[in-house]
Amino acid sequence: MEEMETKGEFKVRSVGVCGTDVAMVKGSYPPRKDPLVLGHEFAVERDGALYTSEINLVDWTCKYCRRGMYTHCENRKALGIDVDGAMREYMDLPGYLLHEDRVGLRPEELSLTEPAAAVLRMVELIHPSPSDRVLVLGDGPVGIISAAVLEHYGFDVELNGHNPERMRVAENLGIPTTRSSTKYDVVVEATGSKALGEAMRYVRHMGKIALKSTHGLEVSLDVTHAVVNEVQLIGSRCGPFYLWDKAMHLIKELDLRRIVTTYPFSEYERAFQDVLNRKVVKAVLMI
Template sequence: MTTATSARTMRAAIFEGPGRLVLGERPVPAIAAPDEVLIAVEACGVCGTDVHILADPPGHPAKAGCVLGHELVGRIAEVGPEALDVAVGDRVVVAPNLNCGGCDACKRGLLAHCERFTTIGIFRDGGMASHVVAPAHACHRISDALPARVAALVEPLSCVYNGIEQARLVPGETAVVLGAGAIGLMFAALLRAGGASRVVVVEPGELRREIALRIGASAALDPRAEGFAEALEAALGTAVGADVVVDAVGSQLPAAIGHAAPRGRVLLFGMDARAHGEVPQVEITRRELVVFGTYIGDHTFPATIRLLESGVVDLTPLISHWVGLDELPATLEAVRGDSVVKAVVDLARAA
């Protein structure tokens, strides 16, 4: 292990407080713990969480002064003396959500609910820079054949994979996905790959509806269009609703419940601390609905990597913007509109 890297500097995207992102110089980080590795970052995805962090008021907490970026792929440049099962030169993706392993939640296997939970790119420096330090156990090898812009999507796809597991989709069932941002599109792709007979995406943006069809949705509907209810019924092939409904926006609880079939499952994934959905409780009771939230994937990285490497799911159509770090502020502004579906930052340009 060496620490010579700390004498060098790198350009990084730094969160300085609500609404404040600065592109500034930082020392290249040095390995501080014996089980850590230094990663030369290839690419880092822009997440909706990043947008929420930078809102004013914030829709998601983060540590001021932190380098953002938790969807990253890179190559190991240095290893600590106790870093196991990794080597310099390994190409890896990083599971950014770190747990202590010793609290009650961790002992119960609820790693995402660790009492000392922290996240690379939110509460400690992340991947929107040329280098990042991470624990070796958080690193998962990934094929050199997978393009960096696609490999950077392992983290969000692993979260979606977790949601699909918890939804317990039965092949032949129907599904509705509310919202065709990157997460909604990933849900549509995995639901179809998992055997859903019909996957209907509900999205007002025309571009996103077009991508939904390319990625596997059987129909993509504009909820503002005249005759939407009839079109949804026709797309599902039934008037009773869908077996699985996903709110991939974070503010669509009433609509999600309205589109669910009796004994359907309503998966709430999109997350915004400012959203407060209200529904008549009797609707859930009378129709025997299961309403649940899913969060991050705490065990799904290996399966997600295998899925992408196999080519069963192709996320290339999602990636609308492949940008350099200097373009990140403008890209974040555009993300708030409809022109960006998924942006990935090319950190090799900043190395």
């Protein structure tokens, strides 16, 4: 697998600032290439058509790829993490990563497809029961998208966050918010911080915790508590190809563009600072 050239056949139109990008800037999640062009949530254009893109460059030959688990390829390289990503004007992309927009989304909305597909993968893995009560910890983009998707599917969902402005965005999307100390069947940890202990306090016996934070930090775990109470910890990462069209339709149906704040690419420093200071839910750079 070769790294992409700085110029290519696709024009980058928008790129989201992800929590992983922020963690790499802060130094808690070391990039695997130095220097590195960040950006793995993006929209590109070619010949008038808009596309969004998966992030994993894979070899298709390892044992995971042969089993259909290509997002876990032993030799994968992730855009914006292992190789240069989308915070630039042009890039080359292999065809197997691309998903053409047939929903009529704007470029900034298409930048939400990667996190939305990852949320759908999480829902697939936790496989909640219809009667489950779900708590989402975290008022960032993954937390709000998780709560919106789960609520859309009919689950009894509440969102717990600490930022008043972000919580108002969630409430405007119709997401119930809470400060409750009740126990829940499923807890989604999407804070982007070391909040696993908080998730353990909220989950009921034999409940599930979905791990969605990629902050790169070490966290402590009361293993005895998890074992005695038979708590399941379920990690999830990228959404496989079959979830991307569904993600695009949900972005439109749930009007998730309301979580987006756009910035000209020249103001990338302000965008990163606003994310670091939690002034916005989702910053998207327009190129």
